[in-house]
Amino acid sequence: MNQAKNGAVLATEADNSEFLVFSLGEEEYAIDILKVQEIRGYENVTRIANAPDFIKGVTNLRGVIVPIVDLRIKFHLENVEYGGQTVVIVVNVADRVVGIVVDGVSDVMTLTPDQIKPAPEFGVTLSSDFLSGLGSLEDRMLVIVDIDKLLTSEEMALVEGASQQ
C-alpha cells in the first residue's frame, strides 16, 4: 500500500550515501551513518516495568538517560542472547537519543542510488513503511531501515503521542 511513497523516499535519499551495516541473526541491516552517535557494549540496563518487551529499559550514557530497544525482539528473531558481541548502536533521531541492540556491527558501506532497490511489500513484522529500500552488493542484501520513522512510530512506543507519519 505504500509502494508509491517508497519510491519518493528513494528519490530524496539519492546520491551516494554511507550506511552502517549491522547484523540481526543471519540478516544484514543498514542505517544512515549520519544518525549514528556512537557504538557501545550492552550493559547495565535498568528495566522499565510495563513497557513492551522489546524495550529493554534505560541506561546511563554519560549522564543522559537513554532508552534501549532490542530490534531482535521487535523483529521477532529467534536466539536473542546477550554476550560480549552484543552491541548497542546509539542513534540520534527526532532530537532524542536512543540505543538499539543488535547482534553485531560489520562495516560502513557506501551505496550508490542504483544499488538501492525499492523494498517489496513485507509482512506484518516489519512494515515496508520503515524501510528506505534494499541494498544489493554482489551476493549480499542489506535491509536499509529508515531509523527515524521506525523509532518515532507509534508501535515502538518510544515517543509520546507519535503518529505513523
Added chain:
Amino acid sequence: MDIADFFDTFFEEAEELLADMEQHLLELDVDDPDSEQLNAIFRAAHSIKGGAGTFGFTVLQKTTHILENLLDYARKGELALRADLVDTFLEAKDIMHDQLNAYRSEEEPDQETYERICQTLQQIALEEIGQSLEAPAETTPLASTTAPADDTPAEQEPAVNESAGQLKVALIDVDEKDRVLLVEELEQLGDIQSQSGDDKRYEVILSGSVSADDIEAVMCFIIEPNQIDIQPVASGEAKVEAPVNDTPASPPPAEPNASAPPAEPKAQAPAKAAADEGAAKGKAKKPAAESSSIRVSVDKVDQIINLVGELIITQSMLDQTVSDLDDQSVGNSSLQNGMSLLQRNARDLQESVMSIRMIPMEFVFSRFPRVVRDTAGKLGKEIELVTEGKSTELDKSLVERITDPLTHLVRNSLDHGIEMPDVRESIGKPRTGKLTLAARHQGGNILIEVRDDGAGLDRDRLLAKAKENGLNVSDTMSDEDVFQLIFAPGFSTANEVTDVSGRGVGMDVVKRNIQGMGGRVEIQSKKGEGTITSIVLPLTLAILDGMSIKVGGETFILPLSTVLESLQPNKDDMYAMAGDDVVLKVRDEYLPVVAIHEVLDVENAITDPTKSIAVIVQGEGRRYAMLVDELIGQQQVVVKNLEDNYRKVPGISAATILGDGSVALILDISGLHRLSRAKKEAGKPANTQTMSFYKESEPS
C-alpha cells in the same frame, strides 16, 4: 553584532523598565508623591520611548510619548495625582507591555487599544491641565523629544558640564601618593591655577575647557566617585543653583561636604549643589553595579549542572573503588587523601553551580502589589501588602511554577479572608487589612507563607459543608485535617461565587501543583484572627532527598517527603478484602497495600508480605502501605527526566544515576496507586494489559 541582538537587548531592557515603572507607580503615594519616584517613572518612560524610536516601533513610541508628557506634568506638580489616574497609568503600562510583546513576536500591536489609550491619556491632559498634549500623529521621532524630556539629564547633572571657566576639584580622603598621581592627571586636562589642602580635602583649581564628567571619568580609575567633588568656581554657582531648586524634596547635605572647611564663606552655596550632585552621583553609580552580572541562557547553566552531576557520580564511583582497595597497597593513603579532597571540591563545585540557578523570591513577590491592588479594588477592600524575605533564593524552575498557586492563595485570602472595611471596623480591627507574604529557608526547604489578619477559617462551617458534600468527616478531626478540607475538589464555603474566587476549583489545583513540585501546603487559622497558609518546597527540583529500596534485584528511589514510616507487617494485621485486595492495619487505620513487585512485575521478589517491609507512604492525600524487599538507605539523588529521550512511564516520576553508574527509577507514589488499581480492575496480569495499550495501533 546582528541587529536582532540589539532588538533582544531592547526587549529585555524595556521589560525591566516597564516592571520598574509598575513598581514605582504602585508604591506612589498619591497624596504626597515622592518626586524621586515620579522622576524614576518618567525616566523609565523616557528610556523606553527612546529605544522604541530607535528601532522604529512607532506605536510603542507614540504611546510612551503621551504617557511621558503626562508624567512630566505630574513630575512638575502641574498635574495632581489621583488614584484613578495611577490606574490609567498602570493600564497604559500594560498596553505598552502588550505592544512590546507584539513587536517581539514580529506583529503589529493592536491598533484599537493603542488609539483608545492615547485618547484616554489625551483626555486626562485636557481635563486636568487644560491643555492638549502635542498630538502623537505628528511624529518627529527621537531627535525632537520635546523640551520637557530633555531637561532630565540637565537636572541630573547640574550645569557644571557647560561651565567652561574654572573648576574647583576637591579630592576627599585621598592620601598623598594617589594625590600626586591625580594632580599629574589633572595637569594633562587643563591648567592648574592653584592647589592647596591636606589628605582630608585637597583642592585644585583647574582652568580649561574640560568638563566635570571627563575629570571624574579619569579620576575614577584611581579613586571612588564620592571622593571627588567638582564644582565650577564663582561664575558657575548661579547656574548650579537654579536647576537644583526645582527638585522640591532635595536630600539633606551628605557626607562629601561634612569634611569641607565650614568657615569658608563661599563654600556655602556650592555646598548645597554638591550635596545634590552627590545624590545624583550616587544614583549614577547604580548601573555600574548592575553590569557586574551577565546574562546567560538557562540551557548553558543546565549543561554545567549536568556535567557537575556527572562529575559527582564519577567521583563517587572512584571513591567506591578506592575504599575497596587493599590497605596495604603502596601510596594508598595519599590516594585516599586525594579522594577526600576531590570529594570536597566536587561538592563545593556542585553547590556553587546549583546556586547559579537560584533566584530571589523577589521575582515572585514583585508581581503581587499589582495583584493585591487590583483585587482589593475590585472587592472594595482596603489592603496593605507586606513582603518579608524577598531575598530568599529558590530554584528558577520553581519560581516559575510557584507564581500561579501563590496568586490563587493571595486572591483567596483577599476574597474570603480579609473582611470588608466596615465589618472590620465594627469588630474593632483596623479598616485596612494586612496581607503578608513571607519567604524563608527552613532546613533544606523553603517556606513561603501567605498570612492575613482576616476572618480565619470557620471549623464548624467547614465540617457542615463537608458533610453536605458527602465527604467522610467526623467532628473529632483535628483542626489541621479540617482545614485541609478546603483543598478538596469542588469544595467552597463562599456564599456566593464572586469574580475573584469561590467556585471551589482552584484550591485543589493549588495543592496538586505544589505537590507536583515536591512540596506541601499547611494551613493554620484562628477564627476571627486570620489564616496562615504555608507552602513548603524543596529548594530545587534537580536534587531529591530519596530513600533507596530494593525489590527483587532492582533498586528504586522513593521521594523521602512521601515516606511516613516503615514497618514489618504482622500476619494478624493483614486483612484480605473482596477479591485480591489486601489492607494493612496500622494502629487504628486500615491502609490499602500495594506490592511493588506486582505492580512493576519484578521477578525474584519476596512475595510473602510478612517477610517484606511495608513502607507507609502518602501521595496526593492518599496513604497506603507499599511492600518492598529491603530498605537500603537515604541519599540525595540528581533527578533526570525520563521524557527527554523516552516517554512518561506510569508509576515512575523520573530516573537518577546511582553511584555505580546504573540507572534507578524514582517512584511516583500516587501514580503507583492508580496503576495498582487499574491493574486490579482489569483483573488481568499486568503485562498483557499494558501491552495491549501500547500495541493498540499495531497494524494487524
